[in-house]
Amino acid sequence: xxxxxxxxxxxxxxxxxxxxxxxxxxxxxxxxxxxxxxxxxxxxxxxxxxxxxxxxxxxxxxxxxxxxxxxxxxxxxxxxxxxxxxxxxxxxxxxxxxxxxxxxxxxxxxxxxxxxxxxxxxxxxxxxxxxxxxxxxxxxxxxxxxxxxxxxxxxxxxxxxxxxxxxxxxxxxxxxxxxxxxxxxxxxxxxxxxxxxxxxxxxxxxxxxxxxxxxxxxxxxxxxxxxxxxxxxxxxxxxxxxxxxxxxxxxxxxxxxxxxxxxxxxxxxxxxxxxxxxxxxxxxxxxxxxxxxxxxxxxxxxxxxx
Numbered sequence: 001x002x003x004x005x006x007x008x009x010x011x012x013x014x015x016x017x018x019x020x021x022x023x024x025x026x027x028x029x030x031x032x033x034x035x036x037x038x039x040x041x042x043x044x045x046x047x048x049x050x051x052x053x054x055x056x057x058x059x060x061x062x063x064x065x066x067x068x069x070x071x072x073x074x075x076x077x078x079x080x081x082x083x084x085x086x087x088x089x090x091x092x093x094x095x096x097x098x099x100x101x102x103x104x105x106x107x108x109x110x111x112x113x114x115x116x117x118x119x120x121x122x123x124x125x126x127x128x129x130x131x132x133x134x135x136x137x138x139x140x141x142x143x144x145x146x147x148x149x150x151x152x153x154x155x156x157x158x159x160x161x162x163x164x165x166x167x168x169x170x171x172x173x174x175x176x177x178x179x180x181x182x183x184x185x186x187x188x189x190x191x192x193x194x195x196x197x198x199x200x201x202x203x204x205x206x207x208x209x210x211x212x213x214x215x216x217x218x219x220x221x222x223x224x225x226x227x228x229x230x231x232x233x234x235x236x237x238x239x240x241x242x243x244x245x246x247x248x249x250x251x252x253x254x255x256x257x258x259x260x261x262x263x264x265x266x267x268x269x270x271x272x273x274x275x276x277x278x279x280x281x282x283x284x285x286x287x288x289x290x291x292x293x294x295x296x297x298x299x300x301x302x303x304x305x306x
Contacts, residue, residue: 022171023279029287041298052297052300053082055084057088059097088100094122097128101132104136112293135303140156140157158188159289162292163292171277180203226266230249230251231251244276
């Protein structure tokens with residue numbers, strides 16, 4: 001995505017002494033990417049008779065996971081791909097799950113395999129993730145794809161960091177020379193995000209639970225990516241005026257009325273008027289994560305032709 005393709009987003013009215021903050025519309029960016037994927041899926045079917053197939057495996061009764069899986073299935077079908085759901089009971093053993101993964105690895109009509117996390121107690125998530133064929137590991141979390149991402153070689157990149165990178169490119173164009181601070185070092189987001197930013201020639205600082213005075217480092221960032229799962233962690237003073245803030249956090253809170261809503265790791269109201277650009281929660285990173293899952297599934301199908 002080049003500067004000429006930047007999606008215009010309405011600016012938030014500026015109060016006296018404040019910066020005019022632009023909300024990054026993840027839905028708009030994702031819609032653009034999804035439209036491109038849908039076109040490529042149709043071309044793949046027309047030219048080669050291949051329809052990308054994504055198998056999603058859900059074990060147990062986790063309400064949040066059930067919502068995510070339904071969303072992934074719906075979006076997969078909307079772009080013309082095949083979606084195959086395996087809904088397994090919480091009593092499923094590790095060996096039974098490994099057996100299913102082996103079957104999906106061997107199925108030539110399945111190009112992507114995704115085992116929804118978290119898994120029930122007694123099942124080693126790392127073992128299951130490692131068992132997925134690297135060519136079908138559309139979550140990009142297996143050791144082979146993690147290594148390829150680290151080395152900057154062609155592989156399947158973890159969906160959420162990839163989505164964040166595409167948002168940053170779409171908003172800022174070149175990231176070369178910018179100082180990026182990543183708060184969080186998980187294998188799911190923090191670590192691969194740092195690697196992707198290094199490949200963009202950013203100067204990258206990674207903060208985590210053992211980092212002394214995270215705020216002092218965060219406020220130096222041109223790009224601040226926050227992925228900790230701790231609501232309200234980042235306050236106004238942590239944000240460099242004009243910085244681009246990518247809030248990956250998804251935290252469910254209860255309102256005084258007894259309802260639930262989603263909030264990020266950044267105190268949204270305090271970031272407004274301080275950040276130059278800011279992803280809202282929801283509607284920021286989330287839509288891009290799903291779009292990148294579709295992108296990875298298409299890429300896996302295209303590579304199967306080789």
